[in-house]
Amino acid sequence: MGIPASAIVLAEFYEQEKEKARQEGMPGVRTQWIQGPVWAKTREEMRRDVIEGINPVSGRPVMRELVEKLTRPLTAEEKKMEEIKQDRGPETYTGTREELNKLFLEKRFTDFLPIVLPTPERMDEMLKGTSHDPDEIVGRMSPTNTGDFFEYWTFTVRDVAVNAVMAGCKPEYLPILLAIGSADPRTGNSKEAISISDNGFVGALVINGNIRDEIGLNYDVGAVGPYAHANTTIGRAWSLMAINLGNCGKVGTTYMGVIGNPMNLINIVIAENEEKSPFKPFSVRKGFEKGENIVSLFEGWGILSAANWAVNRWGGEMDYPQIMKDIAAQQGFLFGTCFVLSPPIAGFVKARFDTIDELEKWIAPPPQQFPGFAKPKPAEGGDAPAPKPKMPAFGGFSNISTIVTGASNNNYWSAGGLRYSRSIKIDEWR
Amino acid sequence: MKRYITAAVMALFCLGIFCGFSAFNSPVQAASSEEKLTVLTPLGSPPSIKPKAMAPRLDTLEDKTIYIVDNGYPGSDLLLTEMAAWFEREMPETKALYKRKQAAMGGFEGIDEALWAEIKEKADAVIIGLGH
Numbered sequence: 437m438g439i440p441a442s443a444i445v446l447a448e449f450y451e452q453e454k455e456k457a458r459q460e461g462m463p464g465v466r467t468q469w470i471q472g473p474v475w476a477k478t479r480e481e482m483r484r485d486v487i488e489g490i491n492p493v494s495g496r497p498v499m500r501e502l503v504e505k506l507t508r509p510l511t512a513e514e515k516k517m518e519e520i521k522q523d524r525g526p527e528t529y530t531g532t533r534e535e536l537n538k539l540f541l542e543k544r545f546t547d548f549l550p551i552v553l554p555t556p557e558r559m560d561e562m563l564k565g566t567s568h569d570p571d572e573i574v575g576r577m578s579p580t581n582t583g584d585f586f587e588y589w590t591f592t593v594r595d596v597a598v599n600a601v602m603a604g605c606k607p608e609y610l611p612i613l614l615a616i617g618s619a620d621p622r623t624g625n626s627k628e629a630i631s632i633s634d635n636g637f638v639g640a641l642v643i644n645g646n647i648r649d650e651i652g653l654n655y656d657v658g659a660v661g662p663y664a665h666a667n668t669t670i671g672r673a674w675s676l677m678a679i680n681l682g683n684c685g686k687v688g689t690t691y692m693g694v695i696g697n698p699m700n701l702i703n704i705v706i707a708e709n710e711e712k713s714p715f716k717p718f719s720v721r722k723g724f725e726k727g728e729n730i731v732s733l734f735e736g737w738g739i740l741s742a743a744n745w746a747v748n749r750w751g752g753e754m755d756y757p758q759i760m761k762d763i764a765a766q767q768g769f770l771f772g773t774c775f776v777l778s779p780p781i782a783g784f785v786k787a788r789f790d791t792i793d794e795l796e797k798w799i800a801p802p803p804q805q806f807p808g809f810a811k812p813k814p815a816e817g818g819d820a821p822a823p824k825p826k827m828p829a830f831g832g833f834s835n836i837s838t839i840v841t842g843a844s845n846n847n848y849w850s851a852g853g854l855r856y857s858r859s860i861k862i863d864e865w866r
Numbered sequence: 867m868k869r870y871i872t873a874a875v876m877a878l879f880c881l882g883i884f885c886g887f888s889a890f891n892s893p894v895q896a897a898s899s900e901e902k903l904t905v906l907t908p909l910g911s912p913p914s915i916k917p918k919a920m921a922p923r924l925d926t927l928e929d930k931t932i933y934i935v936d937n938g939y940p941g942s943d944l945l946l947t948e949m950a951a952w953f954e955r956e957m958p959e960t961k962a963l964y965k966r967k968q969a970a971m972g973g974f975e976g977i978d979e980a981l982w983a984e985i986k987e988k989a990d991a992v993i994i995g996l997g998h
Contacts, residue, residue: 437986440921444945444995453997461917467997474941474996482944487952499952506932506991507924520915530904545908554906577910585975589910598908681910 442505446472447492451688452632459587464514466505469493544686547675547701551602562597565610566865570594575619575626577682579690586632586690588625591617591681599680603673608651609666613673614865615731616641617681620858627733627857629674629703630684636693638738639674640704640774640854642839644719645729647862653707659841660706660739660776660850671702699738704854706841712779713840714786721792722859729862734837736771739852754847756784761799763851764836772835773799774854778842781849796836927960930990935981936966937974942996949993 445453447469457465469491474482491498529539536553540546552558563570574596576588596617600610617626629639643653654664662668678684685691685700710717710726719730742748747762749755764773777785789795837856842848924930934950936942946964953962967978985992 437982438921439985439989439992440923441992441994443997444949444993445997449997459915461915462920464920466920468993470945474945477941477944479944479948482941482948483951486945487948499949499956502993503927503957506993507926509923510920514920517917517919519917522912522914524907524909524911527907528904529907530902532900532902536903536905540908553903554908555903556906559906587913587915589912591910594906595908595910598906602908676908680908683910683912 440506442502443467444470446470446474448472449692450493452690452692455689456586458520461520464511468498468502468505470498545680546602547672547679549701551676552604554598554601558601559594559597562601562605562607562610563594565597565607566593566614568593568614568865570597574614574617576624577617577626577628577678577684579628579630579632579678579682579684581620581623581625581628581631586683589681589683591677595681596677599676600673603669603676604665605669605673606651606665609670609673611729611862611865612643612647612651612670612731613677615860615862616674616733617677618860618865622858626682627735628682628684629678630682630691630700631735632684632690632692634692634694635737636695636697637735638697638699638703639678640734640736640738641671641674641706642718642732642734642837643705643707643730643862644710644717644724644732645862646727647729648707648710653705655707655709655841657843657845659709659843660704662702667705667707668702671705674703675700697738704734704738706776706839708839709779709841712782712844714779714782715792715838715840718837718839719859724859724861730859731862732859733857734772734774734854735857736774736854737852739774739776739850739854742849742851745851754784756781756849757788757795757798760785760795760838760851764799767851767853771853772837772855774836774852774856775838776842776850777838777840778847778849779840779844780847782840784847792838796838799836924991927957927991929959931961931963931988932991932993933985933989934962934964935985935992935994936964937994937996938967939974939996942974946993946995 443465445467450469453467454463457463457467470486471489471492474486477485487499489498490496491501494501529536531539533553537550540551541548570593572593574591574593576590578586578588580586593614596613597610600613605613619626627639631637647653648655651666652664653666657663675685683690708717717726718732719728720726722730722732724730742759742763745763745766747766748759760775767773785795789798835855837854932953934946936946943966950962950964953960965981967974967976967981
């Protein structure tokens with residue numbers, strides 16, 4: 437527009453926003469930093485602590501400095517218009533095992549655990565898992581796939597194979613990883629396992645079809661835990677792909693989870709127990725054939741035992757559908773709800789609802805608004821704020837998913853915040 | 867009897883230390899750890915960055931109109947209405963207008979075309995928040 441501007445940003449995001457400004461081609465953009473958080477502050481606190489406070493980065497008064505940012509002439513550095521060329525650095529590294537492990541750790545190519553070093557021989561072996569050209573572009577990934585907020589890195593079949601080697605995967609797992617990494621035809625973007633969000637999101641996969649048995653995915657005791665080679669290494673590989681192919685998970689710039697999430701290490705990999713489920717498989721409910729090999733992608737806070745919800749009840753006569761409905765209501769407004777039922781719990785649900793669709797329609801209340809968007813209060817004598825806009829529900833209650841997996845040795849089940857994204861045919865990547 | 871058992875345990879312990887020490891110094895192991903390997907980069911490819919020009923600054927804010935734009939993030943309303951009030955108190959010669967972005971489908975990331983057009987026509991400078 438050619439109009440001078442300054443964005444107001446919390447100082448806690450200083451490193452991230454400097455990086456974002458660099459990626460946007462405006463490294464000198466004059467952001468004004470304030471002390472956060474501002475959410476839930478009173479008007480008096482806002483005036484005293486923020487408006488009349490100091491910029492935590494520069495140590496100078498916020499408003500006086502803000503005026504300067506709009507009036508001080510641009511420097512020669514700020515006027516520079518040279519294209520910044522970026523590349524991924526050397527294609528290979530050479531050294532002893534110890535040196536290479538240390539180098540990969542220092543360069544943050546890893547998840548901080550030991551890796552299998554990706555030699556060309558191991559990569560060639562991994563590539564036997566697909567017929568696709570190693571140089572084929574699979575997708576492009578960034579730490580925020582829901583908008584163009586961070587730059588997207590592109591990656592090939594070969595790049596996915598390298599990360600699969602590092603995670604300890606077998607070649608027969610590669611088609612699943614390629615499907616996960618494939619670009620969403622609606623957006624052209626791939627789904628990252630590690631989001632930049634301060635929520636501390638985790639990625640989740642639901643795998644259906646015959647491939648579950650072909651590669652030894654566990655869907656019995658400990659189904660969503662690290663108790664089978666395929667579940668564990670596929671989940672780990674998705675996180676390594678996020679770190680290395682999408683520049684995700686770098687604390688301070690591309691990762692801002694306030695508390696973090698231990699599930700980021702191997703994500704949540706759910707092979708559905710189709711054989712013990714009284715319902716149609718998740719993938720079939722999404723329109724695919726039974727037996728077809730499908731991976732479905734999710735993102736959210738993760739899952740916990742249903743016992744963690746205050747609305748859960750224990751007793752002789754358990755109304756599981758009602759508990760599910762109450763959990764969905766308690767789960768909140770922003771993101772979807774996911775239920776992971778063990779076969780016995782699914783059996784109880786089946787006694788009341790013939791299909792999952794019927795259950796989920798009964799559970800879902802009308803879409804609600806983001807709770808923080810209250811009507812703005814006008815300043816004394818200031819311009820009256822505009823009326824409250826209707827905000828999207830970000831998936832909200834309309835995004836409820838129910839998956840059946842695990843064993844039948846007790847009536848346990850899990851629930852949590854996971855939002856379904858899309859389902860992909862694995863066999864197209866064989 | 868007890869003495870024999872103690873002696874046997876000690877002997878096994880010494881044997882264990884000896885064997886462990888030998889394995890630790892085994893030439894095969896040492897050669898393997900010194901072997902040089904070549905490995906592949908695991909990184910994807912970042913794009914080049916095209917620079918964007920920053921707008922020239924104003925000489926002064928006196929008699930200028932500043933749009934203070936609320937993107938709808940929780941807490942932005944209080945913050946930015948207080949900011950508008952600060953301009954009114956401290957720089958009354960500057961006209962600071964609080965505006966709430968209307969971007970029903972895009973949330974705080976959305977673009978309010980009407981407001982953007984108004985800014986282009988009427989604003990001398992813009993302050994926008996909140997980046998949380």
